[in-house]
Amino acid sequence: MISSKHPKMVGYSQEDSLSHSQKLIAGSVSGLVTRFVIQPLDVLKLRTQLQKKMPEGKSLNLHSMTKKILTEEGITAFRQGHVLGQAHSILSSTSQFFVYEMTTKLISSYPVDPKYKSVLEFMCGITAGFCCATLTIPLEVIRVRQALVKQQYGGLLNGAKAVYASGGVMAFFEGWTASVLMLGPQVGITFSVFSLMQPMILSYLYKCNSDCSHPKTSAHKPEHLVLTSSIAGSISGIVSKTTTYPLDLAKRRLQIASHKPQERFQAPTTSRNLIKCTELIKCLTDTVKIEGFFGLYCAFW
Secondary structure (H helix, E strand, O other): OOOOOOOOOOOOOOOOOOOHHHHHHHHHHHHHHHHHHHHHHHHHHHHHHHEOOOOOOOOOOHHHHHHHHHHHHOHHHHHOOHHHHHHHHHHHHHHHHHHHHHHHHHHHOOOOOHHHHHHHHHHHHHHHHHHHHHHHHHHHHHHHHHHHOHHHHOOHHHHHHHHHHHHOHHHHHOOHHHHHHHHHHHHHHHHHHHHHHHHHHHHHHOOOOOOOOOOOOOOOOHHHHHHHHHHHHHHHHHHHHHHHHHHHHHHHHHOOOOOOOOOOOOOOHHHOOEOOOOOHHHHHHHHHHHHOHHHHHOOOO
């Protein structure tokens, strides 16, 4: 029979073979690698999410957007905001893992009915997402604007000054409501689905015989854990992203609410005539009215 005890990659467990620091480092490294790989796609998604429809009612698709950016700005445009993106990823990953670890450790100190465990883990994820969103939103606002007009918001200090000049201190928290409403459930869903799927996949793919020689606390080889964690992570990511994507779209449109183009900075054509929002509910309802329901999933694929 397979041992029910195995290392958890997220959340607290008394049988953990990884320390808090090791999990924190793992989360940071995963965030760095992920950001490096997806940065070009993130720039494409961002500009597609924010562009207004052309007079004929069509929008640039990802292929057309890619071609236009390459022609006008060159390949380096796909790395705009990358440095801040890396800082954001580290801060986001570490804060999520740390808060989730601490909250799950807290609830583990109380007798909890197993049937409520998933609900409590989900609530821990929401708490982690709330803290993460509040902590990282100022960096994210600067990064988003850098990805649109690098010259206007270039560098951390210059970018911060430009954001402040556009709308004061509150400009750094544009999109905060959407970010909290998105990240809380997103982190909760991600960690809950991951915690549910990983042991199920391990049980299905790698059954340990009665003569299993592995340590009791980890009846699986490292490569088994890597594969099953990757599968479980992919599934949890897809589920959480699909569920919360409309809020991600609204968040981006809210984060440029106070952005004002300046003549001395040459804005690329794909960063002009942007869709801006000032209120979350109105942003979502207007999107459905103008672009239809699937407009909420603009650039999702």
